Amino acid sequence: xxxxxxxxxxxxxxxxxxxxxxxxxxxxxxxxxxxxxxxxxxxxxxxxxxxxxxxxxxxxxxxxxxxxxxxxxxxxxxxxxxxxxxxxxxxxxxxxxxxxxxxxxxxxxxxxxxxxxxxxxxxxxxxxxxxxxxxxxxxxxxxxxxxxxxxxxxxxxxxxxxxxxxxxxxxxxxxxxxxxxxxxxxxx
Amino acid sequence: xxxxxxxxxxxxxxxxxxxxxxxxxxxxxxxxxxxxxxxxxxxxxxxxxxxxxxxxxxxxxxxxxxxxxxxxxxxxxxxxxxxxxxxxxxxxxxxxxxxxxxxxxxxxxxxxxxxxxxxxxxxxxxxxxxxx
Ligand SMILES: Nc1nc2c(ncn2[C@@H]2O[C@H](COP(=O)(O)OP(=O)(O)O)[C@@H](O)[C@H]2O)c(=O)[nH]1
Numbered sequence: 001x002x003x004x005x006x007x008x009x010x011x012x013x014x015x016x017x018x019x020x021x022x023x024x025x026x027x028x029x030x031x032x033x034x035x036x037x038x039x040x041x042x043x044x045x046x047x048x049x050x051x052x053x054x055x056x057x058x059x060x061x062x063x064x065x066x067x068x069x070x071x072x073x074x075x076x077x078x079x080x081x082x083x084x085x086x087x088x089x090x091x092x093x094x095x096x097x098x099x100x101x102x103x104x105x106x107x108x109x110x111x112x113x114x115x116x117x118x119x120x121x122x123x124x125x126x127x128x129x130x131x132x133x134x135x136x137x138x139x140x141x142x143x144x145x146x147x148x149x150x151x152x153x154x155x156x157x158x159x160x161x162x163x164x165x166x167x168x169x170x171x172x173x174x175x176x177x178x179x180x181x182x183x184x185x186x187x188x
Numbered sequence: 189x190x191x192x193x194x195x196x197x198x199x200x201x202x203x204x205x206x207x208x209x210x211x212x213x214x215x216x217x218x219x220x221x222x223x224x225x226x227x228x229x230x231x232x233x234x235x236x237x238x239x240x241x242x243x244x245x246x247x248x249x250x251x252x253x254x255x256x257x258x259x260x261x262x263x264x265x266x267x268x269x270x271x272x273x274x275x276x277x278x279x280x281x282x283x284x285x286x287x288x289x290x291x292x293x294x295x296x297x298x299x300x301x302x303x304x305x306x307x308x309x310x311x312x313x314x315x316x317x318x319x320x
Binding site for chain 1: 192194195196197228230237260262264265266267268270271272273274275276277278279280
C-alpha cells in the first residue's frame, strides 16, 4: 500500500488533486510521506523548502506538497494554499512543550480564507513513543471539537511503524471524492 | 536527479550534482534494463535556490528518436529564498503490450527538463538514457 494505490482510488472527475501537508518542524511530515512511498526513512534532512510528490495514474494527477515547518519558513506557507483539496496537519504527539504552539498554527490555518471549508486530517504522529499524548488528549487539548466549518478527522499514527497512515490517507481520499461529487464544496 | 523503482523505492540511477555546464552538455545515464519491468518508476529532482522565485515552473519532455512521447508541466509557484526543495514524480509503466525493448530504446531516449520563472528560462538539462 502506498500513495500510488490511493491514487487509483480517486475518482477522476478533476484532472488534478492537491494535498497540502503542514505542521511544525520535526512533526514527521517528510517521514510520513516517505513511509507511504516505502522509501528509506533513516536519513531524512529537515525540509528547508518544499518536497513534492506527484503521481500520475492514467490522466489523473495527485500532487502532495510537504512544506518545511521551521518558524522562519512558516510565513511562506500561505504561498502554497491555492487550489488545495485537502490539508493534512501533522503533530508530534510527544512534543508536549510545543503543543500550544502547534495548536496556534493550526488555528491560524483554519482561519485562512484560501483554505476555508477544506477538509483537514490531523495526524497525531509518533504514537510509538511512550511519552506520546493520545489522539483523544490532543483533540481535547486543541479543542478540535470547535471546528465546525469543515470536515475534520484526527488519526493516531506513527511514521516509524506505519500505524494509522493508511487509515488517515483513506479518509483524505474519501473526502476528496465527496468534494468531487459535489458534496462539501457545493454547500456554499 | 535520481530514478527508483516506485514499488520498492530501490535506487536505479543517480546523477551527481548539476553545475552550470549542464547548459551545454548532455548527461549520460546508464540504467539497469530491469527498470523497464518496474510497474512504476519514480524520478526525483532536488534543487536549491538562494533567491526567491515567484513563478517557478518546469517543463519536462521525454523524447524517443526525436519524437516527444511524454510531457509533464509542473507549476511550483513560489520558491522560498535559501531553500532546498524536491520534486518526485511517479510514472506508471505503459503496460507490457506497449513496452519497448531495451535494445530499441537504449541511447535513443532523452529526458529534457527546463526550469523557468514565468516565461524566463533559468536552466535546462538533457539526460540521455542507456540501458545495460
Ligand atoms: N519515534 C518516531 N519518530 C519519528 C516519527 N516520525 C518522524 N520521526 C522522527 O522525527 C524527526 C523529524 O521528522 P521529519 O519527517 O523530518 O519531520 P518534518 O520536519 O515534519 O518533516 C526525524 O528524526 C524522524 O525520524 C514517528 O512516528 N515516531
